[in-house]
Amino acid sequence: MAWFGRRREDSPDDAGDGPDAAELTERTMPDAGDTLDSGASLRPLVDPLGDAEQARIARALEELAAAGVDVDDLDSLGAALDREYAAWSAAPEDHRPDHAAVVERYAIGIGEHLDRHTDLDWQVVTDVFGTDLSVTEGFKGSFVVVPHNLVAGRWMRGETDWLPAVVGHIVRRRNRR
Numbered sequence: 001m002a003w004f005g006r007r008r009e010d011s012p013d014d015a016g017d018g019p020d021a022a023e024l025t026e027r028t029m030p031d032a033g034d035t036l037d038s039g040a041s042l043r044p045l046v047d048p049l050g051d052a053e054q055a056r057i058a059r060a061l062e063e064l065a066a067a068g069v070d071v072d073d074l075d076s077l078g079a080a081l082d083r084e085y086a087a088w089s090a091a092p093e094d095h096r097p098d099h100a101a102v103v104e105r106y107a108i109g110i111g112e113h114l115d116r117h118t119d120l121d122w123q124v125v126t127d128v129f130g131t132d133l134s135v136t137e138g139f140k141g142s143f144v145v146v147p148h149n150l151v152a153g154r155w156m157r158g159e160t161d162w163l164p165a166v167v168g169h170i171v172r173r174r175n176r177r
Contacts, residue, residue, distance in 0.1 A: 043127075044125045044126060044127040044136075044144055045125070045126040045127075046123045046124070046125050046136055046138075047123065047124045047125075047126075048123065048124070049122050049123065049124060049133075050124070053122070053124060053133060056108070056133070057108050057111075057112065057122065057133070060104060060105045060108035060109065061108065061109070061112060063105050064077075064080070064105055064106075064108075064109050067080060068080075069109065071109045071112050071113050071116075072113065072116065072117070074113065074163060074164040074167055074168055074171075075164055077106070077109050077110065077113065077163055077164075077167075078161070078162070078163030078164045078167075080106075081102075081106045081151070081160075081163055082160040082161060082163075084102050084106070085102075085155065085158070085160055086160070088102065089158065099155060102155075103148065103151045103152050103155055104148070106151050106163075107133075107147035107148040107150065107151045107152070108133070108147065110147040110150060110151065110163070110167055111133060111134070111135050111145070111147040113167060113171075114135045114145060114147070114167070114170060114171065114174070115135055117171050117175070118135075118170065118171055118174035118175060119137060119174050119175070120135035120136055120137060120143070120145060120174055121135060121136065121137070121138065122134075122135055123135070123136050125144050125146070127144070132146055132148060133146075133147070133148070134146045134147070135147070137174075143174070145170060150166065150167075
């Protein structure tokens, strides 16, 4: 999970210690040998959002709204992400905006969409890959979506026109009913 997560040193305020700094704390997962349950290290640990995570989500949603993106509309969210990718990839390499900030905004847009339209809720999840913002079912952690991984993996491969179908599939499977 931590592959694309933001750590303190990656925060937008460069110093990493200002009010905007993400405060996700890495948690140590137990080793299977430390417990009688040999599968324990595979279960994610789920924690509620703290103030820093809530501020991070609010900031990204404000940025998306300012750009005219409707996070309740997957076509709007997908078209905007595709435009951002096209502009980023067409720009000369030394004039490209920080792609991590773009990934952050749209990952949070996807997570918020899932939070609003499914039985999944924002949580901080730690698994064997690290700690990140995720949406999951309560504190069970048996179904976890890491929106940053959805966006970052496809960004790295240059994929476009994927968001409505992929996120729509999750919504159909996890509908609040």
